Amino acid sequence: MSESALDRTARALDLVPYLLEHQGISIPELAEAFGVSEKQINDDLVLIHMCGLPGYTPLELIDMFYEDGYVTVSDPQSFKKPRSMNKIEMTSLLVSLDLLKSLRTDDVAKEIEALKIKLQENMRFENPFVVVQNMENTEMVEAIERAIAKSTLLRINYASGTKDKTSVRDILPIEIYVANGSTYLNAWCQSSKGDRTFRLDRILSYEIIEGSVVNETRESSVQAVDSLPIELLVSKSARNFIEDNRAIIGHIQEGEQLRIELNPIDREWLVRTILGFGGQIEVSKPKELALEVVSRARAIKESY
Amino acid sequence: MSDRKTERLINLTLALLATKRYLKKSEILANVFGYEGTQEAKERMFERDKDDLRSLGIEIEVGDLDPFFEDEPGYKIPQKSYELNVPNLTGRELALISIAANFWNDSVLAPNAQSGIRKLQSLGIPATLDFEFRMKYRFENPTFVLEQLTKAIGQKSRVSFDYDSTSLKERHLEPYRIVFWNGYWYLIGMDLDRAAVRLFKLSRFLGELTLSKKKNEFEIPLDFNVADHLPKVNVEIVKSATIRIRKEAGILLRNRGQLISEENDFGTYEIAYENEVTFLRELIWHGVNVQIVEPAELKSALLDLLNGVLK
Incomplete structure (x- = not known):
């Protein structure tokens, strides 16, 4: 409710060219793409429908159809192309690319460099962010990513973070994340039959188990964690x-x-x-x- | 209210974008739908709308119409500056950047990354997903100050903030860059109280960040380079210790060290370390399975820690 007219205008200006390239998109999909409620998207569309060029006859209005919750634009008036990016959008994307690049040693790193130059071609721009590359185990990261993409199991030898022990586990990697200066892996652990988090620098060795069968039958929590405060x-x-x-x-x-x-x-x-x-x-x-x-x-x- | 204003702003944008020639203010007020009230009210409305559109990053060009209307400037939005233009963007690149944007997860900059992506997706390039990887990284929320700092650095405004440290609490800074390093976010800039370039960890900011109202208050030195100001981890003298480790224990420590000798249940290793505090914590974590042989100072520092627990 507290959304400013300006935020709403910005979204409306972006909606029309987006619709033009996603003809027949459903309202729920559209709401998700723009990160707002379906009601909000409906309200926006009703509003946009009333806008147009001086004269404001049907010929001069932005023209679109809804049918059973699907939207098609037939005349976008002057909104054929998306608006240029503002600084903070550009910043967010450039930093994302830098972060991605800092985790890679393969050709993707080069592609990212080329892409960054392309994005900035039409924007004189001082990027306030600097990402310092200091990831060590990129090779392992790349192997884990492939396992995520192909849903294959990895067999790892892992040094426990709670006890001074190592164990061999078969895991299905799900997601990598960075927090507090360490890189972690969320995975389904086939050996303990539950979701587990692993710190990458504690993985002593890993191998890909080709043609492995993932069995996601969960067992009730193996580790009973004491719940006394x-x-x-x-x-x-x-x-x-x-x-x-x-x-x-x-x-x-x-x-x-x-x-x-x-x-x-x-x-x-x-x-x-x-x-x-x-x-x-x-x-x-x-x-x-x-x-x-x-x-x-x-x-x-x-x-x- | 919001409806009417939004509608008027969209109509104004459309009209200024569609026109080849400059539109006079009087033409705009008479023809663009939504300008109502007295002449004065309409004009005030128009002035505000212009500012609003500019704050969205839309360039409105002002030009003279012709010599007879000297006192009345005309307006238009140049299509070239309004429209996004990324020459030769490929489907693969679009996919790559969409994957990268997931980095922001649910942090403050996520909506900006998403709206940037949406614009790229409106260019009519089909994304191809032929990557061997599906990045699903996420970072712990890099705090609410990122957006404000981005603004402060962009317009060169000084900032002040409370910082969690034992000495000086309130800090005044000329912000230079936001740095992601070693898994943490930092702000680097000229510390005005100390007259030196300093590094601040964003997770230690307390409460609000205040931006000075002035712009262009400072210049970032031309030769400024972030790398020159990061703590010199590699240059710092790396120390070394002799440690006894029980077999089957402390695998990470053993992997890092150089085996010197072996006896029944223990192996003795030479292990390099940089930071004494974290190294001691790591050794203590291993309990009785790990013992310091040398140096003596390290051993006494460890005993001090234990005595601290036992006091």
């Missing part, structure tokens, strides 16, 4: 713990120290991680966990 006191000098683990933090209470509540989480990982902060993170709840941290610290100390 965990509360930590984090001193401000340890706040990168919070930055790096946003996903597991339920609630933060500011103060001299930060009091944080954690979502259910693997305790083994938590204990090992807390130890490395040397007292800057304290467990205030539950008590057993606090005692566990202390007894581990003592054990390591005694080993010296």
Whole structure:
């Protein structure tokens, strides 16, 4: 409701040339392409239908048909071509291309460079973004992408992030994402029969299993995660713990120290991680966990 | 209200785009549908509409009609500047850029990337999907300040913001570039309090970012290069430690190190590291399966951490 007339105008100006190239598109598809509700698209179309050139006879109006929820434009008037891109649209696309390029070593990287030059040909433009290439395991990334594209299984040897163990797993890669300086892979894990997340730098080796059969029968959660609430006191000098683990933090209470509540989480990982902060993170709840941290610290100390 | 204004803006755009010659203001006000009220009200409306269209990035050219109408300028939108023109864009390139745009996922710049893609898709080029890959990357939301920073850098306006650090909290900056590096977003610019180029992590910005109302307040030095200002990870002296690791444990550590000697359950490795804090955390993570042999300072730093837990 609070949409400005200007935003709406911008969308309307883009709708007509889009329709011209997507004749007979359905209202739901159109709504999805423009990221608005179907009602909004309907309202926009009704409005556009009334616009045209001075004279405003049917000959001078933008002409379109709807039939059973499908839209066709027969006379777009002067809106035959899309509008040129504004700076922020161009910026978003150029950065996307840079990010994509930073993950590739193959010919695609060269194609992207050529494409960027093409896009900027008609726009004098200072790009405020700089993407610094520093991805190391591009070869593995490319193999995983092929596995995603072809839905093939990968057999990986993986070093666990919660326990000091490795395991061989057959996985079906689904999605790669970058967060907190690391690259992760979401996958269906055939070995544990559930969705799992893997950190790429913990994958010790991988091989493609050709002609593999994916069996997505889910088993109820194998790892029972303890759901007793965990509360930590984090001193401000340890706040990168919070930055790096946003996903597991339920609630933060500011103060001299930060009091944080954690979502259910693997305790083994938590204990090992807390130890490395040397007292800057304290467990205030539950008590057993606090005692566990202390007894581990003592054990390591005694080993010296 | 929004309906009428939108309708009028579309009609105005159409009229200015369709005309070959400049249209006089009086012609526009008399003929373009939607201008109502007193002469003065219509004129004010028209002035606002012009500004609005320009803010959408539409170029409105102003020209003199002919010598007899000196006092009345004419207007038109040059088709060439209005229309998107990407010469020889191929279907493969269109597919590539659509895949790349998925990077933004649901972050603040996603709608902009999507509207850019929609415009390219309106050029009438069929996208081909013959790639061997389907990128499905996503980044953690690179925070709400990206859009504002893009604007600030574009118009060269200073910014101020609260920054989460132990020393100075409020920062004043001439923003130069937004940098994606090592998986994090940074802002780099001239820190006015310190009179030096500094790097700020966007995830540590607190609250609102304030843009100065002025434009063109600074120049980015011609020889400015982001790479010169990134912490010199590679140049920094890489330190080395001797570590005992129990067999079957610490595979990532062992892979990184050089095996020196072996005894019953342990192997001794030489391992290089850059950052002492993160290295110690990694060692402690392995519990009793990993022990520092040398250097002594590293060992005592580790014991300090443990004593911190035990205090």
